[in-house]
Amino acid sequence: MEKARPQWGNPLQFVFACISYAVGLGNVWRFPYLCQMYGGGSFLVPYIIMLILEGMPLLYLELAVGQRMRQGSIGAWRTISPYLSGVGVASVVASFFLSMYYNVINAWSFWYLFHSFQDPLPWSVCPLNDNLTGYDEECEKASSTQYFWYRKTLNISPSIQESGGVQWEPALCLILAWLVVYLCILRGTESTGKVEQLANPKTWISAATQIFFSLGLGFGSLIAFASYNEPSNDCQKHAIVVSLINSSTSIFSSIVTFSIYGFKATFNYENCLSKVILLLTNSFDLEDGFLTASNLEPMKDYLASTYPSKYSEVFPHIRNCSLESELNTAVQGTGLAFIVYTEAIKNMEVSQLWSVLYFFMLLTLGIGSMLGNTAAILTPLTDSKVISRHLSREAISGLVCLISCGISMVFTMEAGNYWFDIFNDYAATLSLLLIVLVEIIAVCYVYGLRRFGSDLQAMTGHTLNWYWKAMWAGVSPLLIVSLFIFYLSDYILMGTLQYQAWDATQGKLVTKDYPSYALAVIWLLVASSTMCIPLVALGIFITHCLKKRGTAAVA
Amino acid sequence: MLWPLFFLMTAIHAELCQPDAENAFKVRLSIRTALGDKAYVWDTNEEYLFRAMVAFSMRKVPNRGATEISHVLLCNVTQRVSFWFVVTDPSKNHTLPAVEVQSAIRMNRNRINNAFSLNDHTLEFLKIPSTFAPPMEPSVPIWIIIFGVIFCIVIVAVTLLILSGIRQHRRNTKGPSGVDDTEDKCENTITVENGIPCDPLDTKGGHINEVFLTEEERLTPL
Numbered sequence: 001m002e003k004a005r006p007q008w009g010n011p012l013q014f015v016f017a018c019i020s021y022a023v024g025l026g027n028v029w030r031f032p033y034l035c036q037m038y039g040g041g042s043f044l045v046p047y048i049i050m051l052i053l054e055g056m057p058l059l060y061l062e063l064a065v066g067q068r069m070r071q072g073s074i075g076a077w078r079t080i081s082p083y084l085s086g087v088g089v090a091s092v093v094a095s096f097f098l099s100m101y102y103n104v105i106n107a108w109s110f111w112y113l114f115h116s117f118q119d120p121l122p123w124s125v126c127p128l129n130d131n132l133t134g135y136d137e138e139c140e141k142a143s144s145t146q147y148f149w150y151r152k153t154l155n156i157s158p159s160i161q162e163s164g165g166v167q168w169e170p171a172l173c174l175i176l177a178w179l180v181v182y183l184c185i186l187r188g189t190e191s192t193g194k195v196e197q198l199a200n201p202k203t204w205i206s207a208a209t210q211i212f213f214s215l216g217l218g219f220g221s222l223i224a225f226a227s228y229n230e231p232s233n234d235c236q237k238h239a240i241v242v243s244l245i246n247s248s249t250s251i252f253s254s255i256v257t258f259s260i261y262g263f264k265a266t267f268n269y270e271n272c273l274s275k276v277i278l279l280l281t282n283s284f285d286l287e288d289g290f291l292t293a294s295n296l297e298p299m300k301d302y303l304a305s306t307y308p309s310k311y312s313e314v315f316p317h318i319r320n321c322s323l324e325s326e327l328n329t330a331v332q333g334t335g336l337a338f339i340v341y342t343e344a345i346k347n348m349e350v351s352q353l354w355s356v357l358y359f360f361m362l363l364t365l366g367i368g369s370m371l372g373n374t375a376a377i378l379t380p381l382t383d384s385k386v387i388s389r390h391l392s393r394e395a396i397s398g399l400v401c402l403i404s405c406g407i408s409m410v411f412t413m414e415a416g417n418y419w420f421d422i423f424n425d426y427a428a429t430l431s432l433l434l435i436v437l438v439e440i441i442a443v444c445y446v447y448g449l450r451r452f453g454s455d456l457q458a459m460t461g462h463t464l465n466w467y468w469k470a471m472w473a474g475v476s477p478l479l480i481v482s483l484f485i486f487y488l489s490d491y492i493l494m495g496t497l498q499y500q501a502w503d504a505t506q507g508k509l510v511t512k513d514y515p516s517y518a519l520a521v522i523w524l525l526v527a528s529s530t531m532c533i534p535l536v537a538l539g540i541f542i543t544h545c546l547k548k549r550g551t552a553a554v555a
Numbered sequence: 556m557l558w559p560l561f562f563l564m565t566a567i568h569a570e571l572c573q574p575d576a577e578n579a580f581k582v583r584l585s586i587r588t589a590l591g592d593k594a595y596v597w598d599t600n601e602e603y604l605f606r607a608m609v610a611f612s613m614r615k616v617p618n619r620g621a622t623e624i625s626h627v628l629l630c631n632v633t634q635r636v637s638f639w640f641v642v643t644d645p646s647k648n649h650t651l652p653a654v655e656v657q658s659a660i661r662m663n664r665n666r667i668n669n670a671f672s673l674n675d676h677t678l679e680f681l682k683i684p685s686t687f688a689p690p691m692e693p694s695v696p697i698w699i700i701i702f703g704v705i706f707c708i709v710i711v712a713v714t715l716l717i718l719s720g721i722r723q724h725r726r727n728t729k730g731p732s733g734v735d736d737t738e739d740k741c742e743n744t745i746t747v748e749n750g751i752p753c754d755p756l757d758t759k760g761g762h763i764n765e766v767f768l769t770e771e772e773r774l775t776p777l
Contacts, residue, residue, distance in 0.1 A: 114697075114698035114701045117701060118697050127690070128687050128689065128690065132686050133684035133685070133687070134684060134687070173702070176705065176709065179710065179713060182713060183713050186716045187716060187720070285635040288586060288587045288588055290634075392720070393720075394720050
């Protein structure tokens with residue numbers, strides 16, 4: 001008799017868990033960036049088309065597989081075909097990499113949250129230098145928000161080679177982040193749900209990629225969540241609901257982000273103007289208040305013609321202030337969340353309140369997604385009878401959290417942010433495309449689309465719509481294959497990979513080449529999850545051959 | 556008779572106070588930026604007050620107690636408002652060393668600022684750096700306090716959950732589900748090959764399901 005599988009208390013918990021997993025930091029900092037890069041509102045067109053052609057079908061597929069097989073990713077794919085258990089293993093490996101570096105973002109959010117209870121906010125003023133005569137040099141060259149991020153939070157080294165030691169402040173925050181995650185996953189599915197109750201061609205490729213990663217396909221988290229569903233659950237409806245909510249959250253957050261951009265751009269533009277005015281006033285000893293924003297341009301010409309030699313001296317220091325260029329500084333990722341947003345917040349009234357709210361929101365998003373990631377790792381482990389016989393669920397969760405926490409201490413070192421960028425860019429991108437491609441081919445052609453359809457009908461009572469069949473069998477695999485080919489060729493053609501390093505002496509980012517061991521790590525990351533699929537298939541093929549030869553020999 | 560002397564004095568004065576002269580300092584005021592509508596006009600009276608403040612600062616330096624307002628010379632006043640000043644010794648032949656003037660101004664910077672209703676940014680002495688007030692640092696950084704609070708709460712919650720989990724587990728194992736476990740164990744002998752726990756559907760519970768024997772036909776070649 002099988003031990004009863006834990007289940008969601010009600011379907012709403014499951015929906016909330018999926019939404020909380022899918023709606024993550026990518027909605028906040030990746031989608032608005034893409035909108036800005038690819039034409040603003042018109043980006044919504046390829047985005048919605050890709051949502052319909054690729055996002056919803058694949059999401060429904062993963063949920064259906066989980067609900068039908070009632071096991072985590074490894075068990076589910078092994079049920080479809082033993083040769084395909086590599087897909088599940090690859091998902092678990094990708095999830096493991098993701099959870100390692102993703103929780104570091106939560107650690108940073110905690111750090112900023114704890115520092116929001118001060119007046120003035122620590123990133124709004126530059127610290128004084130040693131003899132108290134001026135501001136710190138690095139802070140002067142960069143800005144106070146950049147200084148706080150690169151020096152106080154990360155204490156970043158000038159290049160990836162200089163690792164430095166583990167910084168105890170972010171390490172403490174990281175331990176806290178992992179403890180919070182452990183607290184949430186400790187009791188398993190039931191607690192996860194309740195916690196949630198209290199979440200050109202480049203344009204099209206970006207839209208497709210964004211939908212893909214935004215929904216969190218291929219990690220096994222959705223399979224894990226759905227495996228705790230009752231078989232009769234209507235996962236088709238839930239798939240549509242989750243993907244629509246995920247997309248509307250992205251669109252909503254881009255509205256917010258654009259207004260923040262506008263505020264910051266206006267503020268910086270006015271600041272830039274006043275700096276230029278001050279410089280000219282001081283150099284030419286003009287009357288204070290004589291130069292204003294409106295007469296700046298004609299006055300500059302007048303000064304250039306009247307005092308040509310002096311003007312040419314001053315000219316290199318005059319910055320061309322333009323609102324356009326301020327608006328065009330599109331930033332994504334940690335730079336957006338921790339530098340741009342904090343810069344905007346520090347200039348608002350009651351900035352402590354906005355800061356606390358903002359970082360609390362980041363934490364909620366981040367921890368929600370982390371719960372999905374850890375579920376993807378834990379569900380196959382707890383499903384496996386070997387492991388669950390020796391260790392209780394609490395112990396397995398504790399061990400996974402401990403090991404991940406230990407390894408992710410790497411990201412709290414001085415060079416940790418560079419390794420973080422490596423993981424962020426390469427750990428899950430290519431391998432996920434391959435995983436989802438194999439998933440969809442496995443379900444449609446290995447298990448059989450007709451068979452799967454009749455299984456779903458037996459489970460939920462609805463016949464499979466022709467639309468889903470068309471997407472699963474034809475359109476979505478084609479899209480993924482083209483995405484995969486594009487990214488592979490992009491990686492190969494790019495040649496040496498480069499990264500942005502923070503130069504403290506200049507106060508800005510500079511481009512450097514990765515050293516050879518960093519490149520080795522990148523290839524290892526990509527290979528370790530992709531190679532799982534063929535290697536495990538090969539392994540099982542060999543064991544079957546040996547078994548057959550063994551039985552044949554006996555016979 | 557006195558005229559040549561007068562010309563001589565003004566000539567010496569002119570030499571002593573010049574832009575970039577030895578021991579001369581440039582001062583810059585941004586009155587309109589600081590006071591807006593309430594800005595006052597910079598005239599000779601304001602200059603007199605400035606010279607008085609500088610003389611006052613110098614008098615506080617030991618050995619310079621005899622400095623008079625007439626010893627402070629201003630020149631090159633511009634529209635900005637900016638000008639240069641030097642402090643001469645009682646003989647009015649040479650200027651006091653820059654280091655002394657600098658330290659005197661730094662000591663009394665606040666008084667000078669207040670006399671003109673300005674601050675360090677709007678009344679600038681170029682080459683005399685102002686001393687910033689050191690920030691108020693509490694003995695324990697605030698963030699550690701908040702971190703400690705949240706950390707303790709989380710630890711307590713984790714411990715409570717683990718303890719209740721252990722208690723529940725102990726209650727369950729004492730109960731009837733012990734029988735189920737042994738049944739379960741007998742049915743499913745786990746075969747482990749090459750370190751991979753194999754639990755293929757075809758040999759569940761020790762029985763081979765005929766349906767899955769034709770594996771090769773079922774699988775389309777990959």
